[in-house]
Amino acid sequence: MTDVLNQVRRTIEAYGLLAPGDGVVVGVSGGPDSLCLLSCLLRLREQYDLRLHVAHLHHGARGADADADAEFVAALAAEWGLEVTVEQQDVPALARAHKLAFEETARRVRYAFLARVAGEIGGHKIAVGHNADDQAETVLMHFLRGAGPTGLRGMLPLTPITDYRLLTPFLHQPTNQLTNQLTNQPTNNPPILIRPLLEIPRAAIEAYCAAHALTPRFDRSNLDTTYFRNRLRHELLPLLETYNPNVRARLCHTAAVVAADYELLAQLRERAWAEVVQEVNGLREVNGSREVNGLGKVNGSRAIVFDKVAWRTLPVALQRATLRQAAYRLRGSLRDVDFVHVEHARRVGLTGETGAQATLPMGLALTVGYGTLTVGDAGDAGPPPDEPLLWSAEPLPVHLPGTTSLPRSEWTLQAEMLEEWNAAQIAANPDPWTAYFDADALATPLVLRPRHRGDRFRPQGMGGHSVKLSAFLINLKIPRAWRDHVPLLAAGDEIMWVCGRRLGEGVTVGPGTRRVAHLRFERTPFTLTGETDNAT
Structure with a gap:
């Protein structure tokens, strides 16, 4: 017979x-698993x-059964002090x-x-109190639903509670208050969900209860085969045991093997993430760390942008892993994201033309752009526009004459x-991406930069009147997701060109102009690193 207490200690x-010194909240339903768990923890x-x-x-x-369960647990806790x-x-x-x-609702409410x-x-x-039989059932359920690694x-022995997207809407208090509570622990970390019985079979747990005179409550709903897990437990697994009597142990073994392999995949995914992600929620990824964009805050577009060329060179497993990671970072959960969803998005990302989209669960979509793959809110912005976009949060010096390359882009700014x-x-210039300036009226040093908080702009033709740049971009109907990436020709706080849209007041060519600065954006070949290819 399994020595349950020693097995719990080993786990x-x-x-x-x-x-x-840990403070441990023990979830007790009154059934055999939770009674065994509480007894073992009390002994330890x-x-x-x-x-x-x-x-x-x-x-x-x-009804009355649930009332009796609650009374039983309260009385047991009092008896055990x-x-x-x-x-x-x-x-x-x-x-x-x-x-x-x-x-699903019961699980979310219970964990919350x-x-x-x-x-x-x-x-x-x-x-x-999840046990080895629960683990076998979970792995089999996930397999039947087409899950990946x-x-x-299956279930892990320990999992941060924040990995579960279940803190809303099933709480009595606002989520931000709970988050503050959870992150203000003595350990400065949210609590961890632990499963000390995960390697112990249900039969051993029931034997432990009998040996220690523990009388569990019986939940008759566990026999209701209208629930998928119960049907699998009472019908499918017994059938599979006619093919392999050790099928439950084999399923748990599979879970352990996949979990170990997944640790390596997760490490490789993080390395790949640092190489292929351009921006996360308005924060630019630089060598795996994040820099705040020109707004100085996370924008509302809720999008993650991959370098398309670099992402397409990843091995298939890492393409899938980075897409799953993007969905997780944006939604905090992967519960509804199955392999079939990820694989469809991967194929669109790999072969789709600019503008192609793949729908993902939880209101997400992958969109193919020029040089980018964007995972974000479905329908929020559509594909990136076919125009120069500035992915750099740092100002780019503009030299007259000279060439300025837009990082991770097919575009350069030519100045003469x-x-x-x-x-x-x-x-009569018809090209919005070509501009002519009175060179002597341009302030210096000239830079290309994204917008900053509080920017104002004096559009040509408004008599020098300034407007909020944010309102100006909204009036131009530029989607919110791309407003942070519109290149601005500026010197200090003075914006002289909202590139592709409008020149500023006081810098246009006039009768008194002695020299003209000619600036134009040109598309150039795009290499793996995102730098322009100047080879001839």
């Missing part, structure tokens, strides 16, 4: 689930100097309101409840001085 040590309390707090959530279903929090939520009503399945209790008591860890890892010119041709 704790192998994965570093507990540290001396002195060894690890633990502060244990019992938490039980009444789901507002199952442990603090306890018991709370009730109307999970069926929440499921209807949020159009979620009951099982445990997270809140941990925040209130200063808990470091949240212990739950992330899902085939004209001693002779045709005023009529200048006045």
Whole structure:
């Protein structure tokens, strides 16, 4: 027979689930798993100097049975001298309101409840009673749903609670208040969800309860095969055991192997991320760290931009991994993102022409642009415009004469001085990306830069009146996602050209002009590094 307590101790040590002095919120339903878990942690309390707090959530279903469960847990905690929090939520009503399945809603509400209790008591860890049979069922469910490596890892022995997108809308307090609570722990980290029973079979847990005179509550809903997990547990797994009696252990073994391989993939993904990501939520990626864009804040477009050429050279596994990471960073969850979604987006990103899109779950889409792949809100901005965009947060010096290369772009700004010119041709210039200036009226030093907070602009033809640049760009109907990337020709705070849109007041060619500065944007061949290719 499995020595449950020693196996729990080995799991704790192998994965570093507990540290001396930890405050642990123990989720207790009253069933055999949670009773075994609480009993083992109580027996290990002195060894690890633990502060244990019992938490039980009444789901507002199952009537008198659920009432009796709550009373049982409260009485047990009192008998064992442990603090306890018991709370009730109307999970069926929440499921209807949020159009979620009951099982999914119950899981989200339960974890949100445990997270809140941990925040209130200063808990470091949240212990739950998932066992080896639960792990086998989870891996099989994920396999049937077409999961990739992330899902085939199954449940992990420890997981940051922030990895679960379940803090809203199922909390009594605003999410930002809870986040402050969770991040203001004595450890300066949010609590960790731990699973000390994950390597112990259900049969061994039930035997432990019998040996220690623990009488679990019985949840009859676990027999209801209208729920997918119950059907898999009571029908599919017994059938598979006729092919391989050790199928549950084999599924757990598969999860462990995939989890180990996934650690390597995650390391490679982070290296690739630093190489192919241009911008994250308005923050420019520079050697894996982030620099704030010209606005000095994260913009509202909620987009991640990849260097298309560099991304397309990645191995297939890393293409998939970076797309999943983009979805995770933007939405905080991958629960609805299956392999089929990622693979479709990968194929569009690999072969799609400019403007092609692939829809992802949770309101996201991948859009193919000129030199970029953008993962962001579906329908928020459409593909990047076919025009020069400035991905650099740093000002780029503009020399007269000279060439300025726009980083990670196919575009350069060519600048030359004209001693002779045709005023009529200048006045009739049809190209918005070509501009003529009175060279002596230009302030210096000239730079190309993105917009800054508080920028104002004096458009030509408005008698020197200045307007907020933000309002000017909105009036031009430039999508929000691209406003931070419109190149501006400026010197200090003075903007002399909103490139491609309007010249500034006082710098245009006139009767008194002695020299003309001619500036034009040109598209050039694009290399892997994003620098222009000047080879002849």
